[in-house]
Amino acid sequence: MVDMHPKKRVEIVMEAPALHRLTDALDKAGVTGYTIVSALAGRGLSGAWSREGLAGDAGRMVIVICIVDAARADAVIAGVHKLLARQIGVVTMSDVQVIRADHF
Amino acid sequence: MVDMHPKKRVEIVMEAPALHRLTDALDKAGVTGYTIVSALAGRGLSGAWSREGLAGDAGRMVIVICIVDAARADAVIAGVHKLLARQIGVVTMSDVQVIRADHF
Amino acid sequence: MVDMHPKKRVEIVMEAPALHRLTDALDKAGVTGYTIVSALAGRGLSGAWSREGLAGDAGRMVIVICIVDAARADAVIAGVHKLLARQIGVVTMSDVQVIRADHF
Amino acid sequence: MTSGFFDLAMQNILSPVVLFFVLGVGAALARSDLSIPEAIAKTLALYLMMSIGFKGGVEVAKTGLTAQMVRTAAAGIALSFAIPVVGFYLLRAISRLPAVDAAAVAAHYGSISIVTFVAATEALRGQGLPFEGHLVAVAAVMETPAILSALVLARRHAPSAADTREPIGPLLREIGLNGSVVMLLGSFAIGWITGPKGLEPVAPFLVDLFRGVLCLFLLDMGLVAGRGMRAGWKDLSAATLGFGIAMPILGALLAAALVPLTGLSAGGAAIFVTLAASASYIAVPAAMRIALPEARPSIYLTLSLGITFPFNLAIGIPLYQALAGFAVR
Amino acid sequence: MTSGFFDLAMQNILSPVVLFFVLGVGAALARSDLSIPEAIAKTLALYLMMSIGFKGGVEVAKTGLTAQMVRTAAAGIALSFAIPVVGFYLLRAISRLPAVDAAAVAAHYGSISIVTFVAATEALRGQGLPFEGHLVAVAAVMETPAILSALVLARRHAPSAADTREPIGPLLREIGLNGSVVMLLGSFAIGWITGPKGLEPVAPFLVDLFRGVLCLFLLDMGLVAGRGMRAGWKDLSAATLGFGIAMPILGALLAAALVPLTGLSAGGAAIFVTLAASASYIAVPAAMRIALPEARPSIYLTLSLGITFPFNLAIGIPLYQALAGFAVR
Amino acid sequence: MTSGFFDLAMQNILSPVVLFFVLGVGAALARSDLSIPEAIAKTLALYLMMSIGFKGGVEVAKTGLTAQMVRTAAAGIALSFAIPVVGFYLLRAISRLPAVDAAAVAAHYGSISIVTFVAATEALRGQGLPFEGHLVAVAAVMETPAILSALVLARRHAPSAADTREPIGPLLREIGLNGSVVMLLGSFAIGWITGPKGLEPVAPFLVDLFRGVLCLFLLDMGLVAGRGMRAGWKDLSAATLGFGIAMPILGALLAAALVPLTGLSAGGAAIFVTLAASASYIAVPAAMRIALPEARPSIYLTLSLGITFPFNLAIGIPLYQALAGFAVR
Numbered sequence A, B, C: 001m002v003d004m005h006p007k008k009r010v011e012i013v014m015e016a017p018a019l020h021r022l023t024d025a026l027d028k029a030g031v032t033g034y035t036i037v038s039a040l041a042g043r044g045l046s047g048a049w050s051r052e053g054l055a056g057d058a059g060r061m062v063i064v065i066c067i068v069d070a071a072r073a074d075a076v077i078a079g080v081h082k083l084l085a086r087q088i089g090v091v092t093m094s095d096v097q098v099i100r101a102d103h104f
Numbered sequence D, E, F: 001m002t003s004g005f006f007d008l009a010m011q012n013i014l015s016p017v018v019l020f021f022v023l024g025v026g027a028a029l030a031r032s033d034l035s036i037p038e039a040i041a042k043t044l045a046l047y048l049m050m051s052i053g054f055k056g057g058v059e060v061a062k063t064g065l066t067a068q069m070v071r072t073a074a075a076g077i078a079l080s081f082a083i084p085v086v087g088f089y090l091l092r093a094i095s096r097l098p099a100v101d102a103a104a105v106a107a108h109y110g111s112i113s114i115v116t117f118v119a120a121t122e123a124l125r126g127q128g129l130p131f132e133g134h135l136v137a138v139a140a141v142m143e144t145p146a147i148l149s150a151l152v153l154a155r156r157h158a159p160s161a162a163d164t165r166e167p168i169g170p171l172l173r174e175i176g177l178n179g180s181v182v183m184l185l186g187s188f189a190i191g192w193i194t195g196p197k198g199l200e201p202v203a204p205f206l207v208d209l210f211r212g213v214l215c216l217f218l219l220d221m222g223l224v225a226g227r228g229m230r231a232g233w234k235d236l237s238a239a240t241l242g243f244g245i246a247m248p249i250l251g252a253l254l255a256a257a258l259v260p261l262t263g264l265s266a267g268g269a270a271i272f273v274t275l276a277a278s279a280s281y282i283a284v285p286a287a288m289r290i291a292l293p294e295a296r297p298s299i300y301l302t303l304s305l306g307i308t309f310p311f312n313l314a315i316g317i318p319l320y321q322a323l324a325g326f327a328v329r
């Protein structure tokens, strides 16, 4: 059996043009890594969008997935919150188990 | 420290051609939003698939992520279940924490 | 109300060239299915990457999502761990509820 | 159907377009990782629609709207309604396929394959044989009626599978407004409005590149067909496989019977017969996933893309041309 | 601005390029699922930059660097700074739009639309009228100053919305190095270095395909514009809609006043005036999401892409050419 | 290697193809967000394979299969096996690179770069120098043997890193059937079967567009190389960097020694020598991620794509042509 260790999974749905600002903030918050996925379409309070046909970054959303240690989670969430306060987006956090604790 | 609020994260893997029917159902169920990701490939009981090379929607799957309030989760799941009963797909629900409770 | 059943959600961030080896391992471990998403970019201990501009598979990561029964989760994680031990990647497991227990 | 037919067939089979399809099938069966990205496959398909629509419209701009066009469209719509009925009962008679699968398969054969259309026009161009430009619009109107027929058949013969709560109206509207139909008819209209003068500046893109792009698209179709064959083979009985070859010939015969009513030229008749013989593999499969989700794609896609399409590409097209030749005379 | 103008306008409106835009808008409004994948849309835009940059550079290689180029660039930069100020106060005067929205809208009109530029050059080519190749570089330098103006306006009139912690320097650097500007100026430099001899081998790709690719890109722009109209309509008052037509004309008049200082030819002046009249819809929206996130895209995108772009495409371009004709004389 | 060489080198360096590569590197180093979507990059690579494969096959259709082709392929395979061995021991001698990294780097140099091949053929075309069409097939067979050599070296010198449980057979099969090899050899076969008559209708796509598309692909390669340089620089010592220039020259010398055995023309010999000097950056890196996951991509990719490729593009190609000239005489 592989040992599992509890961590936090932070998932951020956000606007593509602000992505670099977010990853800079994550880098500063000391996270060990993150993975970005391009969302295809969506709807929220500010309406529906789709990336189809867009030649630029505006109007497109990305999902940033970041596994962090619980001890660092609050700081990460606070940093993300500050940055995205005025931006369109959704931030969620959940509990996960990872196999290599020293990686995070 | 940022206040976190418990919500449900519903994740639906489903066939692309039926997507509009699902989002219509979600809209009717009163969810505040959802985000769609295009899946690249997969396998299930009905076999393997890949979106590579497909000129049309058939044979392609999408993932719909929807953060909902626990109070509304049952209704959302029921609606999704009814719609996808005869469709290929997977529906999962999990616990998450969000930062802006009023958004959902 | 729809009946929900507890399962495990295994999420694997891994290098694209090794994908076939992983899905073969999952097939052997007897999972009923999985869904693959193409990641856009990311950063980890071994540096940052982006799929933009890549004509080949090297340097690109994918995310494999696999819903499994708790009874089988350990075996799946062990198989994945063995395979990815020397590969770049992240493996997480979390609790989810599904609607069709017999599917997994 | 003598040596002329065999010459045409050989010439057809050894054309780059067919060989690239074969390459795709071979690569998929050998499990090569060769693949065309989805975004490209989709765009190649749109490009083909844009090109043939525009060129068809320009032809009509030259000749003007004729009664022949209306008559051909009417014949096409009638065929699209009728072929699924013939196909459904034939399939039920020769195989043990459940009614819902049979209805879904039948829908594909009533509708049309635009790439088969294109391959037929290329064969004619190779021989210097002209055909009517308005056949592009006929192809577009033949896409949808078959779906209606198939749904009626399914509701009668497999009532539990054919969800009667799903209203047919919005579904037909969705299919009628699907991207490729809009691209085809929109480009047709633009070609008609702007005429030969409008075509000129865009000809290097829409005309000159056409055959090369077609090769790439057929490579992609071969890859997808080969992938489907690998997976779908086991679900197909010999009878079902036989249907994949008998049905296009049957469709062609039905169309040939209507040719005299249309007043088409020999080239146009060859295209018209080919349309009837062709089976959809993009628009109808997507519609079936919504309207008849219990029908198995492994059956209808393997038949349409894995059996009928290659048969038509290699042997059908010269055959239908010969058939149309008899019908016109 | 008599019958010659109307002929030009009609010829313009019935060109394939404009008709494909109309097709896109129509398909989006009818809720067709026709769409161009994001990867293709992005690449089509890069291709257009590569082509016009390269061709512009080759022109400059023929004529050499002139004082005229420097004067035109200076005039362009001045306009890019000034137009947002005019636009902001006009918008505040005629509508109830909050200051942050008004500043964001104003930024779009000070910057430029490269597709409008291209459409204007196509119209000139249709008439055999030459224009200065260096205008491509002028277009590039006019992209960014407007954003600076708009930020200054927002910081003064909506201090809470214009985040003063966000430093302007990196933002401007980011915009100045954005992909399309680099592609445009880089291709311009390569065209200049290699000259007509360098263009020759790549001409089938960069020159011959240009108009066909443009049609496809305009179809895509129509689809995006139509989608935006469907969503954004309700946020726009009559006054705001009117601004979408009045502002480009105002911008054109300002540019026409500067034409005599530039020494441009009639063709070049038409392009220059069109640049001033055009509104950005790719670079500036992305910058606004960062610099003024509280400004609503439904307003600035609908105005720029849904009102001003089609107006310029159909009516503006011949109008600005007429205007430039007066200014040159 | 006198003034003729320098003229060729200058002409080469100032060609649009090389300048677009430079633009890409510059944009990446300046952190511009210019990028080509993955789907497009992949398709551009497939297009290049399709085009050169088809054209090569057509050439062979003209001349027929010759003993020369077999001899050249044998020489190529021998080089692909031998070069990694030379490279590995050289690298171990001059640098402190761990054995697993050295083996992975060596694999890249034994294999080939198809874009370097293409750039060499373009240089020859610019001079009107013919070359043998079958070299396309020789390029394809030189892709894989190097990987086998490198794995044997790694298993001997870094047994813990070279996973001996991973069977080599399936890996080689996977590499042999990788998408670009299949596209290259498949198109070669189709060109051979259909001959010049088959090329004609697809020439506007496969021939005329080639150089323009190549520019776009080289821009993309520049962007990826620049990104890699920014990240990988710190992992590279001076000795390793020197290897990136010494090794291609060494490979070229080895190939030049074999040229007399092949019976190639001056043009063909230049291509053959260039193939040996070129280093893989698509197929081998992917294979290394599976076979030698502990080898660092920051080292082998930076060397292959960041050092050797630009060196070959700008200076190597004319150099190897001069070298081949001596070998042929």
Ligand SMILES: Nc1ncnc2c1ncn2[C@@H]1O[C@H](COP(=O)(O)O)[C@@H](O)[C@H]1O
Pocket: A013, A041, A042, A043, A044, A045, A046, A047, A048, A049, A061, A088, A089, A090, B031, B032, B033, B034, B035, B036, B065, B066, B067, B068, B104
């Ligand atoms: N409840 C939700 N679940 C998942 N994604 C959401 C949700 N709400 C918003 N989003 C995503 O976030 C984007 C912006 O949301 P909003 O700020 O509400 O307009 C939407 O377009 C969706 O892609």
Ligand SMILES: Nc1ncnc2c1ncn2[C@@H]1O[C@H](COP(=O)(O)O)[C@@H](O)[C@H]1O
Pocket: B013, B041, B042, B043, B044, B045, B046, B047, B048, B049, B061, B088, B089, B090, C031, C032, C033, C034, C035, C036, C065, C066, C067, C068, C104
């Ligand atoms: N256990 C699973 N975990 C993750 N995705 C799954 C799972 N089972 C099925 N899927 C996804 O759902 C699709 C359809 O599944 P099925 O209905 O079992 O054929 C598959 O192709 C996968 O993409």
Ligand SMILES: Nc1ncnc2c1ncn2[C@@H]1O[C@H](COP(=O)(O)O)[C@@H](O)[C@H]1O
Pocket: A031, A032, A033, A034, A035, A036, A065, A066, A067, A068, A104, C013, C041, C042, C043, C044, C045, C046, C047, C048, C049, C061, C088, C089, C090
């Ligand atoms: N903490 C993390 N959260 C999410 N994704 C991660 C994390 N760490 C690494 N990754 C992903 O896994 C890849 C390889 O990580 P590494 O092995 O640390 O270089 C990264 O490029 C990311 O895409």
Ligand code: NA
Pocket: D083, D108, D109, D110, D111, D112, D113, D251, D275, D276, D277, D278, D279, D280
């Ligand atoms: Na048919």
Ligand code: NA
Pocket: E083, E108, E109, E110, E111, E112, E113, E251, E275, E276, E277, E278, E279, E280
């Ligand atoms: Na402007």
Ligand code: NA
Pocket: F083, F108, F109, F110, F111, F112, F113, F251, F275, F276, F277, F278, F279, F280
């Ligand atoms: Na080599």
